[in-house]
Amino acid sequence: MQYEQLGQTGLFVSRFCLGAMTFGGADNPAGNAIGRLSAGEADAIVGMALDAGINFIDTADVYGGGGSETVLGEVLKERRSDVVLATKVSSKAGRGPNDIGQSRGRIMASLEGSLRRLKTDHIDLYQVHTFDPFTPIETMLRSLDDAVRQGKVRHIGCSNFAAWQLMKALGVSARAGLEPFVSIQSFYSIAGRDVEAEVIPAVTDQKLSLLCWSPLAGGLLSGKFDRHGNSDASARRAKIAFPPVDEARTFDMIDGLKAVAQRRKSEPAQIALAWLLAKPAVTSVIVGIKRPDQLAANLSALDLVLNKEDLDLLDEASRIPASYPGWIQSYNAAGRVPAGYPFDGPNWTLGERPR
Template sequence: MQYQQLGSTGSFVSRVALGTMTFAGAGKDTWDRIGGLGYDAADELVGIALDHGVNLVDTADMYAGGDCEEYLGRILRGRRDDVFLATKAYARVGTGPNDVGLSRVHLTRALEASLRRLRTDHIDLYQVHAWDHLTPVEETLATLDDAVRQGKVRYVGASNMFAWQLAKALGVSERERRERFVSLQAYYSLVGRDLDHETLPLLRDAGLGLLVYSPLAGGFLTGKFTREGATDPTARRARFDNPPVDLERGHDILDVLRTVAERHGASPAQTALAWALARPGVTSVIVGARRPDQLRDNLGAADLALTTRDLAELDAVSEPRARYPQWALDGAYPQRTPAGA
C-alpha cells in the first residue's frame, strides 16, 4: 500500500481507502440495495483492508440509520490505533427540527452520537456531509473548531460542496482564525469529471486533499455493464442506479478502459481506480464492496502503474466539455509564462 499526505497536514492516509456504506441496513430499503451486509461479513472486509495496509476507513452517521457506525465501533475494538477514522454529519437522523443540518446544536449532538457508536474518544477526520444554506458557515466552523480544541476531532473536512462554497468556508476560517477544512470528499470518476472545471484547481491551490467516493461510478466501471445491459443482475448498480451516467458516452469510455486493462492483465475496476489515483490532486480513492473478492481486486489498483500512453487514451475519451469561461479563454487568452521560460 502507498500513503499520501492528507492535504497540507502532517498525517498520511492510504491511497486506497475503505468505504463502509455497504455495512448493515438489511431490510432498510435503500441500504439493503446498497449492501445490507451483516456484522461478520463487514468484519471480514475490514480485516482484509487492514491486512493490505489500508488505514483510512470512512463512514457517516446516516449510513444504515447509524447501524454502520455501530458495526464499525465493534469491529475496530483493539485495532482503533491502526485506523485513520473518518465520519460525516449533516443528514437527518431524527424527527426533531434540530436533527439535521450544520447548526451548533445538531453538530454537537451528532458528534457525541458518532463517538458513542464508534466507541472512540476522537474522530480523525470529521466531515460535513453537505452545505447548510440555513446555518451561517461561521457558526458551523466555530463548532468544528471547538471540537478540535476539545480533542474530540483531529481534522475537519467537507463533502459535496460547490467550489464557491468551499472557497467561502476557507476564507471564513482564515478571517476568524478557525480550523480550516483539510480535505474534500467528492464524486469523481472516468464518467464523472465535473470536478475538473472548478473544484480540483481550487483544491490544488488551497492545499486540500481530495478523497474520491464512487470512483467506479457505482459499479458502472467494473466491466459488468455492456450496451446490452448488466452482465451481473446482482450488481449494485443494477439495483441502485447512482451516480448518474451518460450511457452513450460511458460505454465509449468503457471500450477504451477494457483495452487499457487488457494491456496490463488487470481488471477494468483496477484500471479505473489507477486512473483516478494518477490524477493530480487526488489523495485517496474510497472503495466499497459486498464481497471479499471485490475488495481484493480493488485493492490491487494501488500496485497498478499506468503508462503515459494509457493515461492519455483514458484522458482523451473521458475529457469533459469545456464550460464558460474556459472555452472563451482557450486560444484567445493564452497562459502567460515568465520571460525566458
C-alpha cells in the same frame, strides 16, 4: 500500500480508503445502506484491509441509520489506533425538523452519537456531508472548531461542496481564526469528471486533499455493464442509477477501459481505479466493499502504472467540454506557459504553475 499526506496536517493516509457504507443497517430497512453486512462479515473485510496497509476508513452517521458506525465500532475495538477514522454529519438522520443540517445543536448531537456508536473518544476527520444553505458557514465552522478544541475531533473536512462554497468556508476560517477544512470528499470518476472544472483547481491552489467517492460509478465501470444491456445484478447500479452519469458516453469510456485492460492483462475496474490514482490532485480513493474478493481486485490497481498511451486513450474517451470561463482563461494562460511545461488546456490551474 502507498500513502499521501491529508491536506497539510502531517497525517498520512492510504491511497485507498475503505468505505463502510456497506456495513450494518440490516435491522433498519429505512436506513441508507447498501450491503447491510453483519459485524462478522465486516470484520473479515476490515482485517483484510488493515493487513494490506489500508489505514483510512470512512463512514457517516446516516449510513444504515447509524448501523455502519455501530458495526465499525464493534469491529475496530483494540485496532482503533491503527486507523484514521472519518465520519460525517448533515444528512437527514431522523424524523424531526432539526435532524438534518449543520446547526450547532445538530452537529453537537450527531458528534456525540457518532462517538458512542464508534466506541471511540475522537474522530480523526469529521466532515460535513453536504452544503447547508440554511446554516451560516461561520456557525457551522465555530461548532466544528469547538469540537477540535475539545479534543473530540482532530481535523475537519467537507463533502459535495461546490468550489465557491469551499473557498468561502476557507476564507471564513482564515478571517475568524477557526479550524480550516483539510479535505473535500467529491464524486470523481472517469465517468464523472465535473470536479475538474472548478473543485480541483481550488483544491490544488489551497493544498487540500481530494477524497474520491464512487470511483466506479456505482459499479457501472466494473466491465459487466455495456450498451447491449449486459449488467451485474449484484451491483448497486442495477438497483439504483446513482450517481447519475451520461450512460451513453460512459459506454464509450467502458470501451476504452476494456481496450487498455486487454493489453495490460487486467480488468476494466482496475484500470478505472488506476486512472484515478494517477491524477495528481487525488489523495485517496474510497472503495465500498461487500466481499473480500472485491477488495483484493481493487488493491491490484495499486500495481498498475498506466503509460502515456493508456492515459491519452482514457482521457480522450472521457473528456468533457471545457466550460466558461475556463476555456477563455486557458487561451490566455497558453501564451504564458514556460518552455517545456506540460500545459493541459482547459485543465490549467494557477495553483500548479511553477513559482
